[in-house]
Amino acid sequence: MENFYLDGTTKTPKLSLNPQTGKFMMSGRSIPENSIEFYKPLFEWLDEYVKNPSAQTSFDIQLEYFNTSSSKCLVEIFRRLEKIKDNDTVVNWFYEEDDEDMQESGEDFKEIIDLKIVMSMIES
Amino acid sequence: MDFNNYYKLMQSSQVIMSYKGAASSKLLDGIISASQAKLDEIETKKSIHRKVVGILIEILQNIYHHFNKTSILPYLEDDSSVMFIFAKTSDEYIITAGNHILKSEILAIKSRIDEVNEMDADQLKAKYREILESGEFSDKGGAGLGIIDIAKKSGGKLGYEFIDHNEHLSYFSLIVKISAI
Numbered sequence: 001m002e003n004f005y006l007d008g009t010t011k012t013p014k015l016s017l018n019p020q021t022g023k024f025m026m027s028g029r030s031i032p033e034n035s036i037e038f039y040k041p042l043f044e045w046l047d048e049y050v051k052n053p054s055a056q057t058s059f060d061i062q063l064e065y066f067n068t069s070s071s072k073c074l075v076e077i078f079r080r081l082e083k084i085k086d087n088d089t090v091v092n093w094f095y096e097e098d099d100e101d102m103q104e105s106g107e108d109f110k111e112i113i114d115l116k117i118v119m120s121m122i123e124s
Numbered sequence: 125m126d127f128n129n130y131y132k133l134m135q136s137s138q139v140i141m142s143y144k145g146a147a148s149s150k151l152l153d154g155i156i157s158a159s160q161a162k163l164d165e166i167e168t169k170k171s172i173h174r175k176v177v178g179i180l181i182e183i184l185q186n187i188y189h190h191f192n193k194t195s196i197l198p199y200l201e202d203d204s205s206v207m208f209i210f211a212k213t214s215d216e217y218i219i220t221a222g223n224h225i226l227k228s229e230i231l232a233i234k235s236r237i238d239e240v241n242e243m244d245a246d247q248l249k250a251k252y253r254e255i256l257e258s259g260e261f262s263d264k265g266g267a268g269l270g271i272i273d274i275a276k277k278s279g280g281k282l283g284y285e286f287i288d289h290n291e292h293l294s295y296f297s298l299i300v301k302i303s304a305i
Contacts, residue, residue: 031181031185033185064174065181067181067182068182068270072269075259076259079259098170098171101174101178101277104249108249108256124170
């Protein structure tokens, strides 16, 4: 299985997922008008990945902004990762010290997603 | 917004940027980046800066998704339906964004905003999680997540106005205030 890689733009995040090491990363902004269209290739890649995942999956997410349609896509991404058998997946949710909204978003996901989500504060 | 309110806003605040034009993705992106560049100059508090930009994005994308071109443009003289005013008083930012809607949409929009305004911070948070968890999903965001997000982030009540435009259309404005202190 190939790596999934996309450069970031002013409206879409940088995405870098390595199926061998299980190291996933998302950073930047996620504010496309049509989030489903943007994330569809990633959903499909993840559908394949979860069939034969790495022993451990760790997903670093460090977003500056994301719109509400992207938040639904994040749920879709997490729902896929929930399917991994004997799940040892860790999501690291990064937020800046004074960014209450980003902190609250991480806590929202923690509440509704059945994965280990670690809140990681970045000191500003 | 009627002239009276517009006048009051202009008098009591500093207009950071305003726009009147079409609801195209490119133009709305332009407003977001121009507003952000202006904010870079005047807002030194990172947390407020971030909050204002986040709300701006959500408001403008909300217009983009819900502006129903095919049903509205036939009743308009030109396509410049969107009006956007980004202003600041001594203690708050005020974002007013409007577009034409069909008169038949008034009730649904009004009740959606009223419903959000009746919720306190905890209820908004719970409602947001509930919609997110249910996975109701469409390209338009759907299920009113956008308006809840705007209310949640702004921490205040959402203002709105409907002004008669013609036989078929009304002008809908959403007014969002964000504390600048």
